[in-house]
Amino acid sequence: MSDLVERFLETxxxxxxxxxxxxxxxxxxxxxxxxxxxxxxxAGNVRRLGYITFPRKARYMYLEQQFGSPQYWENLGSGLVLSQ
Structure with a gap:
């Protein structure tokens, strides 16, 4: 199961x-x-951003190697804007 999610997050x-x-x-x-x-x-290579929750208790997910990348920040910003 985590392999499927990891591939989704990579893509x-x-x-x-x-x-x-x-x-x-x-x-x-x-x-x-x-x-x-x-x-x-x-579990495994998939991480969740702590302390910030989105509508309907959604969390921000990313792969360990994606943390701090430009795509990480861009998608996080988009998620924050959409949650308003």
Missing amino acids: HGPCLTSRVSEYLVVTLGISPVAARKRVSRL
């Missing part, structure tokens, strides 16, 4: 957990509840 860059959950629903054909649960249990 699309850091994003909110809600976007990753939507991807799992479409790709695996699972329910939104099951997708959210799987995303919440991810």
Whole structure:
């Protein structure tokens, strides 16, 4: 499971957990509840930004090697703007 999410993050860059959950629903054909649960249990190379939560308890996810990259900051800024 984490391999699928890691490939998604490599391709699309850091994003909110809600976007990753939507991807799992479409790709695996699972329910939104099951997708959210799987995303919440991810470990390994996948990280979550601490202390900042977005609407509907979404979190910002990224791969360890993406931390601090230009794409990391750009996507975080976009996520913050969209959450207003």
